[in-house]
Structure formats: C-alpha cells, structure tokens
Amino acid sequence: MIVRPRFTALWKTQKGYDFFGLMRMASAVLFAAVMQGCVILNPTEPYVGMTQHEWNEHKPVSRPTTQEKSEPITLAKAIEIALANNPELAAVGCEVNEADAARDEAFGAMLPTVSGKSGYDQYLDRHRLGPPRYTREPRTFSDGVFSSHIVLNMPLFTGGRLINQFRAAELLQVASEHRLARTREELVFDVSSVFFSILAQKHVIESLEFSQQTLKEHLKRISELIHAQKAAKVDSLRTEVRIADLEQQLVKERNIMVIQDRVLMNLLGVAHEGIDPIHVVGELTIGGENETSVEAGIAKAFAQRGDYLAARAALDAQTKRVDAARAGHWPSLAVRGNYGGLWAVDDVDRDGDSSFDDVGSVGLVVDIPIFEGGRIDARIRLEQAKLSAAQERLRKFELQVRKDVETAHLNVSSAFHRVKATEKSIEQAKESLRIEREKYNLAKGAITDVLDAQSALLDSQMNYYQALADYQTSLSEYRLAVGETP
Numbered sequence: 150m151i152v153r154p155r156f157t158a159l160w161k162t163q164k165g166y167d168f169f170g171l172m173r174m175a176s177a178v179l180f181a182a183v184m185q186g187c188v189i190l191n192p193t194e195p196y197v198g199m200t201q202h203e204w205n206e207h208k209p210v211s212r213p214t215t216q217e218k219s220e221p222i223t224l225a226k227a228i229e230i231a232l233a234n235n236p237e238l239a240a241v242g243c244e245v246n247e248a249d250a251a252r253d254e255a256f257g258a259m260l261p262t263v264s265g266k267s268g269y270d271q272y273l274d275r276h277r278l279g280p281p282r283y284t285r286e287p288r289t290f291s292d293g294v295f296s297s298h299i300v301l302n303m304p305l306f307t308g309g310r311l312i313n314q315f316r317a318a319e320l321l322q323v324a325s326e327h328r329l330a331r332t333r334e335e336l337v338f339d340v341s342s343v344f345f346s347i348l349a350q351k352h353v354i355e356s357l358e359f360s361q362q363t364l365k366e367h368l369k370r371i372s373e374l375i376h377a378q379k380a381a382k383v384d385s386l387r388t389e390v391r392i393a394d395l396e397q398q399l400v401k402e403r404n405i406m407v408i409q410d411r412v413l414m415n416l417l418g419v420a421h422e423g424i425d426p427i428h429v430v431g432e433l434t435i436g437g438e439n440e441t442s443v444e445a446g447i448a449k450a451f452a453q454r455g456d457y458l459a460a461r462a463a464l465d466a467q468t469k470r471v472d473a474a475r476a477g478h479w480p481s482l483a484v485r486g487n488y489g490g491l492w493a494v495d496d497v498d499r500d501g502d503s504s505f506d507d508v509g510s511v512g513l514v515v516d517i518p519i520f521e522g523g524r525i526d527a528r529i530r531l532e533q534a535k536l537s538a539a540q541e542r543l544r545k546f547e548l549q550v551r552k553d554v555e556t557a558h559l560n561v562s563s564a565f566h567r568v569k570a571t572e573k574s575i576e577q578a579k580e581s582l583r584i585e586r587e588k589y590n591l592a593k594g595a596i597t598d599v600l601d602a603q604s605a606l607l608d609s610q611m612n613y614y615q616a617l618a619d620y621q622t623s624l625s626e627y628r629l630a631v632g633e634t635p
Contacts (some may be wrong), residue, residue: 150389153239154363160510162419163545167215167625168265171204177463183216193476195408195503197473198238212342220428221428221429221430222427222429222430223430224340224341224426224429224430224431227340227344227413227429228340228341228580229339229381230417230418230419231336231337231416231417231418232337234417234418234493235336235416235418236418237332237336238329238332238336238525239418241325241328241332242329243327243330244325244328245322245325245328246323247325248322248325248326249322249325250323251317251318251321251322252318252319252321252322252417254318255311255314255315255317255318255319256315256318257441258271258311258314259304259305259311259312259314259315261302261304261484262301262302262303262367263299263300263301264296264299265298265299265300266296266299266300267295267296267297267298267519268295268296268490269295269442269494270291270293270294270296271292272291272292272293272294273292273496274292274293274543275290276282276290276291276292276294277289277290278290278291278294278491278492278493278504278506278522279491279506279507279509280506287503289491289493289503289504289506290493291494291504292302293492293493293494294491294492294493295492295494296489296490296491296492296493297490298487298488298489298490298508299487299489300485300486300487301368301485301486301487301511302481302482302483302484302485302619303483303484303485304482305482305483305484305513306479306480306481307476307479307481307482308475308476308477308479308480308481308521309472309473309475309476309479310473310476310479310481311472311476313402313469313472313473313476314469314470314473315469316466316469317466317467317469317473317474318466319446319466320463320465320466320469321462321463321466323460323462324460324462324463324466325459325460326615327455327456327459327462328394328455328459329455329457330455330634331354331454331455331456331459332551333455333633333634334455334517334574334628334629334632334634335629336416336635337625337629338625338626338628338629339416340413340416340417341622341625342622342625343409343412343413343416344413344429344431344432345617345621345625346408346409346622347409347410347413347427347429348351348429348431348432348433348478348618348619349433349614349615349617350402350409352610353402353407353428353610353611353614353615354399354402354403354406354513354616356607356610356614357395357398357399357402358399358608360395360607361392361395361399362397363603364388364391364452364515364600364603365392366386367586367599368385368388368389368392370590371384371385371388371596372385374590374592377492378442379592380592380596383596384596387596387597388596389599391600391603391604395598397428410427412422413427413429414427417602433617433618434617435565435568435617435620435623436624438597443554443555443558446554446557446558446627446630446631447551447554447555449585449631449632449633450553450554450630450632451547451550451632452632453631453632453633453634454550454630454632455544455632456551457466457546457547460539460542460546461542461543462569463539464536464539464540465519465530466534466541467536467539468536470535470536471529471533471536473502473532474525474528474531474532475528475529477518477521477525477528477529478517478518478525480515480517480518481515481516482513482515482516483513483514483516484511484512484514485511485512485513485514486510486511486512486514487509487511488507488509489507489508489509490506490507490508491505491506491507491508492504492505493505503616523568547581550630553630554627554630554631556630557623557626557627557629557630557631558627560619560622560623560626560627561624561626561627563623563624564620564622564623565618565620567612567619567620568613568616568617568620569610571612571616573608573612574609574612575606575613576606577609578602578606578608578609579606580625581606582599582602582603582604582605582606584602585598585599585602586599586602
C-alpha cells in the first residue's frame, strides 16, 4: 500500500493552485482579527467630578444656591433637600434600577429568541450550494458563499432552572427596594441628628457669649471696687483669666459648629461654598417618655424595617438559586428552527441556472447531562452553603434588631430624665450666681466663689441643651430602629 501525503490538496482546486482565493481568505481572517474589540460605536465615558466653576454653571435647579444657603433652613426643608440630592441615596436608587433590569433579563431568558445571522465563507475548493434534494439534481458550486438566516430558539423544559432564576431576580428586586427605603430612613436620621447637634451648638455658643459678657460687666464692677479700695487686684486678674478661657472655648465651639455645618452640607448633597455656617432654625423641645413597649417596638421593626425585609427577600432569593442549581441534573428541551438562503457569489460553476438556494429546518433539541465533571453538584453545594450563611446572618440580624430597639427605647427614657434634671439645675445655678455676686459686692464673698458659680451656670446650660439635642436624636434613633417611614 502506498501512502501519499494529502496536505497539498488543501492548496488545489479544480483549476489548479488558487493563490488569490487563499489571499482573500487570509485577508478576511486578518481583518476580523484586527477589528475585533477595536470598533466601539458608542463608548461609555467614566464619571469625572465637576470643578467648582462647572458646578456653578450646571447646578441643578433642585439644589440650593449660594443665596439660599444664607436663608433659614428648617429640619423639614433640610430633609427634603437631602432626599432630593444625597449622592448615596441616588446610588442606591440606581441599584434598584439595576435589580429591575436583572429581573427583566431573567424574564427574557424564558421567552423565545429570534435572531438574524448572515455570513460569507471563502473556500479553497469549490463548495456545493445547499444540500441535494433528489437524484441528479442540477448542482451549483462556488468558491464563495453568502448566507443569511432567521434563527428561532424556544426553551420548552429546563427542569425549573429559568423560572427559579426569574423568581430569584424578582426577590432581589424587592430586596433592593427595601434597601432604598432603609437608606432613606438612615439619611433622615443622619440629617436630624446633625441638625439637632447644630441647634444645641448654637445655644452652647450663646451661653458662652452670655457668660463672657457677664464676666466683662463684672470686671468693670471689680475695677470700681479696686478704685474704691474694696477689692484686690488679684480679683481682676482672676476674672481676666476666666474671660480668656471662655474666649478660647468659644473659638473651639465655633470651629465644631463649622464642622457640623460641613457634615450637614454633605448629607444635603450640595457643594461647600464659603466658610459661613449654614443658618438652621428650629426649637429644641421635649415631649414625653416613649410609652410604647419594647416588645411592640420589636414587632413593628420586624414588620417594617427596610434592611430586615431586604435580608428576608435576599434569603428567599437564595432558596430559588438553590432550586435553579438543582435543575442542572434535569435534561432540557428546546425548539430550534432556521430559515434562510445561500448565494453563490464567486467563481460559479453550475449545471443549473440558479445561484440561490433556500434552506430551512425545525426540530426538537434535548440536552441530557451525562457527565459534567462534578460541576453541577459543586454548584449545588455552593448555593446551599450561601443559603446556610444567609440563614445565620438573618438570625444575627434579628438579634441586632432587638438590641437596636431596646437601646433606642432606653436612650429616649434616659435623655428625657436628663433634660428634667438639668432644667432644674439651671434655675438653681442662676440663683447661686446672684447670691455670690451680691455677697462679693458687699465685700462678704470671694471672687473665686463668683467665678465658680458662673462656671456652674455655664455647665448647667451646656448640659441642658446637649440633653435636649440627645432627646430629639434618641427619638429619631427609635424611629429608625423600628423602621418608621419619614
């Protein structure tokens, strides 16, 4: 037996060596390789933060302008601005759109698909145009064939994989909506907390300024007493030291207020312009103790807290993913069909007179997994492990919810009693200061007693306003803990 090498036949056609056909084929392959990934019809640009000038030029209407910053802003107005402009809230809103698109994508996977496919093939040897239909059918051969088809693919049975993937996407979309609601609640709490802190800080600064002014007036009285030789020079020096101490404390508290202003502006989602603090208006008032029981608050939290409901929805979605993974063991059944045409476009050699042939087919396709190298079982174990982890995290979440409600309930009660206690101490401190000043004016008291009484009054005022702010903040914390919608 003689074995002849056949690789030279790759270069041969019925007319001999066709180097031009080979070059056309190589050129087409090279062109496809070069153009792959190089042509982007609509490139996506990354986000580039705007400069201050660009911000001023393109500032959205809903955001407050520089003039609006100097106008009074109430808590309700601050919350309204934050809900409209906070970037984190907007980002979570985009995640809701992302989950909605994923749900639509999962739903589309269950529907039939129809696509058009076209192509051109260049052969080294002439290729028959279409399959034979009967004996002695006229034949058409060509080096180049252009094809165009409409292809149908419709899934009939997937073992529940597609429907479970869609249900999981639906639940994740619900979870994203709950996360958005929770982000809104957290933003309202953050804005309220900073807002009340600024109100308290304003009262603290006013108390310091009042104490400083009072000591300056008292210093004048000391000077008069020194001139009348009824007081010592050291009393004046001690008072001046206390005034200087109040001045440095004022600088510190004003700086804290500017920082709080910047925090609030960040929460509102507006640019920082200038160093003047934002003008917030409101009253620090006190209501009553929280009369709702802890257990009632916990039940309300489990029923309406957005983050807890999101965790429950995510857990349910994971159960659907486990079912979708188990469907991998089942065979899948689909309908596939196509219809199109073939055109001989180059170096035609035919017995008949047609350069076109239409082709089509329709049928059922069954895909039966026989050996997948353990990938299906591994996928099932992976999803089951994620499910177990999600169950444990939800259990931890339930404990956290209970702790949050109990802590917030105790904070409301504690802040309420602190306000009541410090409210009485202010009146007592005022009376004590009045008595010490009269004693000093009558030369029956020491300047240290006056300064101590002034310091005690200042401490009482600062503690009172801080307790009021803590009370309002603890109320907001309780509403956040039980998931009350703002």
